[in-house]
Amino acid sequence: MVLFLKNKIVVVAVLLATVLLLAQCSNNEKQAGEKAVTAEASCEKKPLNPNGDSELALLMRNMMSSSQSLKEKIKQGNLPETFPEEFLKIHTALPTDSETKKESFEGFANSYISNLQALYHSPKEDLSKNYNAVISACASCHSEHCPGPLGAINKLKI
Numbered sequence: 001m002v003l004f005l006k007n008k009i010v011v012v013a014v015l016l017a018t019v020l021l022l023a024q025c026s027n028n029e030k031q032a033g034e035k036a037v038t039a040e041a042s043c044e045k046k047p048l049n050p051n052g053d054s055e056l057a058l059l060m061r062n063m064m065s066s067s068q069s070l071k072e073k074i075k076q077g078n079l080p081e082t083f084p085e086e087f088l089k090i091h092t093a094l095p096t097d098s099e100t101k102k103e104s105f106e107g108f109a110n111s112y113i114s115n116l117q118a119l120y121h122s123p124k125e126d127l128s129k130n131y132n133a134v135i136s137a138c139a140s141c142h143s144e145h146c147p148g149p150l151g152a153i154n155k156l157k158i
């Protein structure tokens with residue numbers, strides 16, 4: 001009887017240890033997942049630049065909020081107002097990390113700017129189509145240069 005009890009205690013102890021181990025593992029996984037989400041907010045894996053946000057990152061944030069209000073205007077069938085000249089700075093704005101702008105950056109930047117110009121010259125019935133082409137140009141560059149914000153960018157489509 002005593003032996004039986006002892007065995008039972010061992011079994012319970014092993015079970016408990018297993019449960020604790022499993023809980024610990026899933027906790028670690030969850031933490032890793034949370035870290036990945038934080039890193040996704042920008043394309044930087046490191047914490048934000050200690051010297052402040054880069055010129056390019058600030059410009060991008062501006063492009064993001066401008067696209068959000070553009071989307072609402074276009075959904076109501078309104079033509080955008082004046083062309084946002086400041087976005088031409090995409091060519092010269094300095095990134096957080098000098099290696100961020102790879103060789104293909106200029107091509108993607110040109111495609112974004114020319115799609116944006118086409119949008120500002122488009123007839124009313126093509127507004128949504130031309131707006132979506134601009135957002136695709138954002139997404140193309142991002143899939144190569146900075147995949148973090150891709151989810152948010154794709155949500156900008158009409």
Ligand code: HEC
Pocket residue numbers: 041042043044054055056057058060061063064067094095096097100101105106108109110112134135137138139141142145146149153
């Ligand atoms: C030619 C390439 C290119 C195009 C086009 C482009 N991006 Fe970016 N984007 C980048 C790069 C590179 C960064 C990283 C900047 C840095 O870390 O300095 C970035 C960063 C961002 C960020 C994160 C900014 C932050 O807070 O760190 C957002 C959001 C963003 N872009 C949205 C957009 C949107 C919206 C568009 C289109 C309207 C767009 N991007 C078009 C290359 C591009």
